[in-house]
Amino acid sequence: MRGYITLRLVQSLFTIFVVLAIVFFVARLSGDPVTLFAPAEARKADTDKLKQQLGLDKPLPVQFARFLGEAVRGDFGSSFRTNQPAMREVLERVPNTLQLSLVALLFSMLISVPAGVLSAINKGGPFDRFGKIIALVGQAMPNFWLALLLIFFFGVRLGWLPTGGKGGISHIILPAVTLGSFTMAALMRLTRSAMLNVLDSEYVTMARAKGVPEWAVVFKHAFRNALLPVVTILGLQAGRLVAGSVIVETIFAWPGMGRLSIQAINSSDYPVVQAAILLTAASIVLANLGVDLLYAFIDPRIRFAKGR
Amino acid sequence: MTDELLRVEDLHTSFFTRRGEVRAVDGVSFTLQKGEILGLVGESGSGKSVTAMSIMRLVAPPGEITGGRILFQGRDLLELSKREMREVRGAQIGMVLQDPMASLNPVLRVGEQVIELFKYHKDKLPPTIAPAQAVIEQLARVRIPAAPLRARSFPFQFSGGMRQRVSMAMATACRPELIIADEPTTALDVTIQVQILQLLLDLRADLGVSVLFITHDLGIVAEICDAVAVMYAGKIVEYGDVFSIFKSPRHPYTRALLRSLPRIGERTGRLPAIDGQPPSLEDLPPGCSFAPRCPYAIERCLEVYPDVTPTDAMNGRGYVRCWVQPDADGIPLRATEAGR
Amino acid sequence: MTTGELVLRRPSARRRPTRLRAILDLPLIPLFVLVSVVVMAALAPVIAPHSPTTQSLIDRLTPPAWAEGGSTKHLLGTDHLGRDVLSRLIYGARVAVAVAGLTIAGAALIGTFAGLVAGYFGSWVDALLMRIVDIQLALPALLFGVLLAATFGTGLKNVILIITVWSWAGFARVIRSEVLSLREREFVALARVAGMPWWWILWKHLLPNVFNTVLVLMTLDVAVVIVFEASLSFLGLGVVPPTPAWGSMLAEGRNYLTVAWWLITLPGAAIFAVCLSSNLFGDWLRDKLDPRLRQSASGR
Numbered sequence: 001m002r003g004y005i006t007l008r009l010v011q012s013l014f015t016i017f018v019v020l021a022i023v024f025f026v027a028r029l030s031g032d033p034v035t036l037f038a039p040a041e042a043r044k045a046d047t048d049k050l051k052q053q054l055g056l057d058k059p060l061p062v063q064f065a066r067f068l069g070e071a072v073r074g075d076f077g078s079s080f081r082t083n084q085p086a087m088r089e090v091l092e093r094v095p096n097t098l099q100l101s102l103v104a105l106l107f108s109m110l111i112s113v114p115a116g117v118l119s120a121i122n123k124g125g126p127f128d129r130f131g132k133i134i135a136l137v138g139q140a141m142p143n144f145w146l147a148l149l150l151i152f153f154f155g156v157r158l159g160w161l162p163t164g165g166k167g168g169i170s171h172i173i174l175p176a177v178t179l180g181s182f183t184m185a186a187l188m189r190l191t192r193s194a195m196l197n198v199l200d201s202e203y204v205t206m207a208r209a210k211g212v213p214e215w216a217v218v219f220k221h222a223f224r225n226a227l228l229p230v231v232t233i234l235g236l237q238a239g240r241l242v243a244g245s246v247i248v249e250t251i252f253a254w255p256g257m258g259r260l261s262i263q264a265i266n267s268s269d270y271p272v273v274q275a276a277i278l279l280t281a282a283s284i285v286l287a288n289l290g291v292d293l294l295y296a297f298i299d300p301r302i303r304f305a306k307g308r
Numbered sequence: 309m310t311d312e313l314l315r316v317e318d319l320h321t322s323f324f325t326r327r328g329e330v331r332a333v334d335g336v337s338f339t340l341q342k343g344e345i346l347g348l349v350g351e352s353g354s355g356k357s358v359t360a361m362s363i364m365r366l367v368a369p370p371g372e373i374t375g376g377r378i379l380f381q382g383r384d385l386l387e388l389s390k391r392e393m394r395e396v397r398g399a400q401i402g403m404v405l406q407d408p409m410a411s412l413n414p415v416l417r418v419g420e421q422v423i424e425l426f427k428y429h430k431d432k433l434p435p436t437i438a439p440a441q442a443v444i445e446q447l448a449r450v451r452i453p454a455a456p457l458r459a460r461s462f463p464f465q466f467s468g469g470m471r472q473r474v475s476m477a478m479a480t481a482c483r484p485e486l487i488i489a490d491e492p493t494t495a496l497d498v499t500i501q502v503q504i505l506q507l508l509l510d511l512r513a514d515l516g517v518s519v520l521f522i523t524h525d526l527g528i529v530a531e532i533c534d535a536v537a538v539m540y541a542g543k544i545v546e547y548g549d550v551f552s553i554f555k556s557p558r559h560p561y562t563r564a565l566l567r568s569l570p571r572i573g574e575r576t577g578r579l580p581a582i583d584g585q586p587p588s589l590e591d592l593p594p595g596c597s598f599a600p601r602c603p604y605a606i607e608r609c610l611e612v613y614p615d616v617t618p619t620d621a622m623n624g625r626g627y628v629r630c631w632v633q634p635d636a637d638g639i640p641l642r643a644t645e646a647g648r
Numbered sequence: 649m650t651t652g653e654l655v656l657r658r659p660s661a662r663r664r665p666t667r668l669r670a671i672l673d674l675p676l677i678p679l680f681v682l683v684s685v686v687v688m689a690a691l692a693p694v695i696a697p698h699s700p701t702t703q704s705l706i707d708r709l710t711p712p713a714w715a716e717g718g719s720t721k722h723l724l725g726t727d728h729l730g731r732d733v734l735s736r737l738i739y740g741a742r743v744a745v746a747v748a749g750l751t752i753a754g755a756a757l758i759g760t761f762a763g764l765v766a767g768y769f770g771s772w773v774d775a776l777l778m779r780i781v782d783i784q785l786a787l788p789a790l791l792f793g794v795l796l797a798a799t800f801g802t803g804l805k806n807v808i809l810i811i812t813v814w815s816w817a818g819f820a821r822v823i824r825s826e827v828l829s830l831r832e833r834e835f836v837a838l839a840r841v842a843g844m845p846w847w848w849i850l851w852k853h854l855l856p857n858v859f860n861t862v863l864v865l866m867t868l869d870v871a872v873v874i875v876f877e878a879s880l881s882f883l884g885l886g887v888v889p890p891t892p893a894w895g896s897m898l899a900e901g902r903n904y905l906t907v908a909w910w911l912i913t914l915p916g917a918a919i920f921a922v923c924l925s926s927n928l929f930g931d932w933l934r935d936k937l938d939p940r941l942r943q944s945a946s947g948r
Contacts, residue, residue, distance in 0.1 A: 015782070023795075026799055140871060140924035141923070142875045142879070142920065142923065149913070152905055202411050203410060203412055205366060206403070207424070208366055208397065209364055210403075210428070210478060211394050211398030211428050212424055224413075225415055228415075246790050246794070247790070258791075261791060262794065265794055265795060266798070280788050280791055281786070284786060285786055288786060298415070300414070
């Protein structure tokens with residue numbers, strides 16, 4: 001297991017490195033940042049001086065090395081807009097995004113997993129059919145549409161919930177539901193098929209043949225095994241949640257990383273863009289890594305495997 | 309006070325699929341005495357596994373038991389409530405399945421899986437022993453070395469033969485009266501097979517347990533079974549004690565089966581396989597299911613399914629279902645023209 | 649199951665499909681929706697009642713015909729600039745079809761080729777390609793799409809390019825695992841022994857076998873691509889106004905949410921309908937062609 005963890009860590013670091021490289025080179029490819037993002041009325045002398053200051057007159061590999069060095073220390077320069085250190089701006093928003101993603105994930109899991117299990121047990125029955133429809137709808141619905149519809153019904157028409165900004169619990173409900181809907185649908189389908197697969201297996205029959213009561217068969221035997229593929233997908237979904245927060249945060253004016261990224265991109269605030277993208281990618285990579293580790297922990301075959 | 313433990317009467321189990329009704333078990337009857345080992349023999353698809361599952365009432369949808377009685381110690385299992393049946397499973401009837409790897413839950417420790425027997429059948433646990441201790445003793449009883457360590461291990465850390473021993477440990481933990489073993493040795497090496505079979509015999513000697521042994525391997529039947537029931541296309545075609553059946557098989561299918569076994573020392577040009585294919589259960593021909601392949605078939609065989617003809621095997625319990633029987637003087641059968 | 653219920657039962661009521669339906673067994677409604685969208689896109693100038701870009705301040709924010717204040721002149725109402733919603737929807741289908749069609753075709757081509765090559769040759773080619781795929785799949789798609797759009801510019805052409813660059817990875821990964829299992833089969837070994845060049849084997853032997861998978865992936869990808877494009881348009885980084893696109897219609901309508909519900913409901917419904925239909929169609933296709941895919945595709 002230790003070898004497995006090391007391998008995954010190395011892979012993750014490599015991925016982050018590549019992200020940094022991509023972020024760096026993308027902007028350079030279309031012209032140097034100063035010319036691209038500086039205000040239109042800047043004079044050439046000024047831009048030249050700025051370029052020199054930022055070291056943009058040096059050859060590309062040197063720039064990259066410098067960039068990497070600074071990035072490792074967390075220095076991404078200062079925001080063009082606010083002149084605050086870019087990384088700090090982003091880090092301030094991170095807890096908000098995390099909070100939203102976590103609530104969304106919790107919401108989707110709390111509904112989808114029991115629903116998936118029940119659908120599998122009730123296969124072909126009314127609950128199963130209902131669940132299937134919900135899953136289909138959830139996976140086909142674009143999240144910005146859902147957001148607007150929810151705002152319209154719950155915010156405008158019914159006036160029950162606030163439609164924007166961060167505040168108390170009522171503020172997080174709509175964004176979290178929107179963000180979690182796709183994941184909920186995908187997880188429900190997956191849980192259902194994983195359960196069906198497992199319920200078909202011989203050890204489940206064996207458990208019944210031992211006289212184990214049905215509820216124990218379902219939860220102790222079937223469910224734990226069905227969890228394995230579900231957990232794998234959870235990782236992918238966790239990443240998707242962070243990525244999807246971009247739109248949801250924008251619509252609901254939620255002060256998170258995603259919203260900041262969009263604002264920064266629109267206002268050409270290059271340092272912040274770099275920092276934000278890096279952090280987003282890093283959190284996705286971390287989420288995937290976390291899930292892989294969790295999987296290794298749950299599946300004794302990996303946990304106790306002798307070194308290969 | 310009878311010696312009879314299990315009586316299956318005219319059992320019918322069908323699968324209702326999109327393509328129609330598949331009669332997997334089509335009127336099966338046999339009995340099992342206390343301490344008897346009965347071999348249920350047949351090809352794949354003959355209905356032997358479904359029979360076993362039916363006795364346990366573990367037939368999965370779209371399968372359903374559609375008729376008959378299963379009398380276990382006098383009680384009709386088909387009349388029991390779900391809860392009562394659950395109490396029977398594991399405690400009074402134990403089961404061993406074919407694939408030892410698949411029978412064990414991969415994410416639970418072996419000890420956890422064995423202890424379930426005691427957890428859910430509390431009355432079967434001897435009052436003076438803690439469940440964990442009982443588990444270790446049970447594992448030791450099936451000759452698993454280092455039982456305390458093994459109990460904490462996971463199935464993937466065991467070899468195939470040991471896993472099957474674990475299955476047997478689970479099947480016998482509550483000292484059931486009957487063990488149903490569905491091809492328990494098919495997936496194992498021959499050397500391990502012998503050990504498992506010996507284990508079964510020892511269990512019978514120690515606990516007086518009866519065994520319903522399902523297999524397609526006649527060699528094993530000859531080794532350990534007291535009685536044999538031969539199944540074909542959902543019905544039992546011949547039923548009797550091991551000696552009678554092996555010495556003078558009455559049903560053409562049984563004869564063909566026995567003849568197809570290669571014998572050491574004999575060198576025939578071709579192995580005498582049975583011509584033709586087993587019939588599709590969705591599309592059974594009228595009359596005897598074996599008739600199309602039978603070298604002795606007469607016209608009647610193709611029209612009407614043979615009635616049960618009792619034989620003197622097993623004090624009249626035995627029977628055969630065939631229209632073409634040796635005559636009263638015991639003159640052996642000859643192939644008829646119609647049959648070729 | 650007690651013997652009380654002994655009476656032999658007939659197979660539980662299952663409609664025996666008529667012969668024609670059994671042969672076709674097509675999911676009619678999804679297919680109808682998809683075909684309609686394509687037809688709309690193709691015949692837009694002919695079917696649209698008005699021009700999608702004509703503004704009319706008098707007519708602004710009129711509700712759909714069935715609501716109070718609506719008229720048959722604008723069946724689905726008008727937006728904040730007085731433009732006819734129905735016509736904009738119809739023209740918006742053009743963008744959707746163009747983007748979906750071109751990106752999926754491109755992604756399928758590149759991705760399948762990459763998957764074939766990676767799976768067949770193995771070793772460093774495989775390792776390299778799969779590293780790229782893994783990294784790409786681990787990154788936030790929308791965010792990068794936004795970044796690329798902001799850097800390289802907006803507009804239909806760029807959108808198509810960006811989404812294509814993003815989608816090929818999914819194809820490559822699935823096709824590669826298919827090839828890995830196909831590679832060991834006899835017909836491939838025979839071809840190699842016979843001295844066939846690699847491109848021949850890929851083209852004649854492997855490609856036809858993965859083709860079904862590619863088809864299914866393409867259908868299932870439609871929803872993803874359309875939502876991606878709509879998201880970009882929603883954020884103002886997709887198709888340039890005044891070209892109508894469903895996503896940008898939603899963005900514009902957002903500001904008038906309180907007074908003009910139809911401006912968000914209708915374009916959103918269009919997107920939703922297309923996504924749902926293509927998902928259903930893709931599921932059906934997968935069931936028909938290749939049930940094995942169920943596991944791998946659910947990972948996307």
